[in-house]
Amino acid sequence: MSEAVRHVVILGGGTAGWLTAGLLAARHSGGPERGLQITVIESPDVPIIGVGEGTWPTFRKTLSRIGIAEEDFLRACQASFKQGSCFDGWVTGEDSDRYHHPFELPVSQNGTDVLHAWQSSARDRPFAEAVCPQVSPALQGLAPRKAGMPDYMGALNYAYHLDAPRLAELLREHVTGKLGVRRICDHVTEVIGAPDAPIEALVCRDTGRVDADLFVDCTGQASLLLGKHYGVPFIDQGHVLFNDSALVTQLPVAPDAPIVSETVSTAHEAGWIWDIGLTTRRGIGCVYSSAHMSDEKAAETLRQYTGLSGEDGFRKLSFRSGHRAHFWHRNCVAIGLSAGFLEPLEASAIVLIELSADMLAENLPVTRSAMRLEARRFNEVFRYRWARIIEFLKLHYVLSRRTGAYWDDHRRADTIPERLRDHLETWSHRPPGSHDFDHANEVFPVSSYLYILYGMGMTPRLHPTLRPAVPDVLQVEMQKVVRKQRMLAESLPTNRALLSRLAPEPVH
């Protein structure tokens, strides 16, 4: 067995497997002599139909790194542009109850300054609309970019709504065809290696034994290598994030119907409904806590939202919010659902894959003996990230003033992570600031907290003695928001106009 890390085997060919393969292959040279060999083993089962998923803006960089043209991606994945999230009925549940979390940053990322600017000059407008130029064009169904702009560039920051199984297909084709990744289509029947030693090889039913230096577990919730083989425990977060079920469906849309540029999340009595607009259909799912709502009640809630009749069946997904105690064990790294899953609010699934694959590609151990320290660092970073995401998701529930058992339970102190409790206490005295989130690569920057806190009506008292930034400067920035909104409205095409320019997918 050679000491150098030369062969990486990725088990599982979903979004996680192919994204990881793509990012690894794009970052490392292949070639038979000194290159890194990458193999994806995927089972021959036909993938299910996707229900629509959201990415983060990071996904543009990811696709560009892997070397896929934006038009090819948009066409293949029936993708549309996502410019943020819209939260309906989360604060009180009344008709007018709505706030936004756009991708563009507010005029200032200092919680004190931006609160002061908003309260002193634009009190009559909701927070996100006042401090960021993106909400108004997104609400009008305008695209974040114009035709003819270079790939992955926009007039506004944006991400995508996409069909995940189609994404996996596109990535598979590109990564095996262009980046030299080997694909084995087979079932794994055995893992060779003792539970207290590195994995030596996987045995496939038809292909036989596949040896490698590093194994990436992308087997989804099954977590075959990290969970089953190594027995790394799953840390359940169901006591913080109660949702454990989703009923999903899709609605076809007319070819010329406007495409909504935000993920619309509508709260209901025991969870919420996602609504994601793709080019040909909307993916809709009712997320709920089975302890607080029956499947039948959830189906009724979804029927009410979609206007579908009782005849229509919904597909049910069950999940547990939580993650493994660690993610890199010996020579096995779990990426994707095998590492963990959190309910889909704020769409953290794909971005966690990107972040994990990025870090793995960047810090890929040169030798097997270098693996221990890289693993330790990886585990520290991702334990921190999972914890921050859990807190951020929980924040949406804690700040709600809705009543009923589900929402009341969410606000019970013993269901709120300690760090979030401390933050909330601090922010009742003063606005959030950069020192509250001081890691170099925070998953959610302070601006995300500002959009949720101020959007949901938690406006801390300004510090009695702290002077806000020079008022004139922010005043100018606030005026720029209005001007930019006007400029964007006259220059941006609608999502539909821009996306319908894409030529139809070539027939194979």
Place this chain on the structure above:
Amino acid sequence: MPNHAAVNPADHRSVRILEERSEASGDGQMCCITFPDEFRKVQAHYPILFQKDAERTGFRCLALFGFENGENLFLKGGRWEAGYLPLAMDVQPFMIGLPKDGSGDRKVVLDLDNPRVSEGMGMRLFDDNGMATEFLEGVSRKLNALDQGYRRSAAFTEALEAHGLLEPLTLDITLADGSENRMLGFHIIHEERLAGLDADSLKELQAEGHLQAIYMAIASLSHLSDLTDRKNERVVHAG
């Protein structure tokens, strides 16, 4: 029959103007009209030449983009590669409409057959309330500047003629592929005569504000070699 219409919110609410600049969108021109008020910006990017105007038997000022009819060497990948777009190109596909009886307001007129006139993509003329957008207001401002500048340029070219300051330009260009190209029909400032002008003439040109424009036109000719480089780049790529 040209298909021109005075711009108004009732008819043109959904009209958009594509920002693309390409041969296909009507920008395949070797030159356009310019005028002394614009020279400061034009001379930073383009050669300024003079050409006899058949109708007026006078001269007009031109910014040069290419060496033969229909050739614009600044167009690349749907963009115009220069830091400044001469007003005469910038305002297209708009023009000023003069009322038939010569009275009343002048109007912004749109050439509806121009390929940059579109729907769905491009800059809007009116917002949802039917108010003119900043884009349309900008067009209107530029049309006025173009009109005024063009009117004032006659005095300039007449002065050049009066002082005998124009001479024909014969430009022979040898390209990277060895081909020889000759460009005829343009005039430039006669530098020797300019240098030999007496004090009274210079004083007169100075008083009228023409002197600065003359020197900017002279300086602009250094861009002839940039333009040759652009042409060579295409010749090489085509070969």
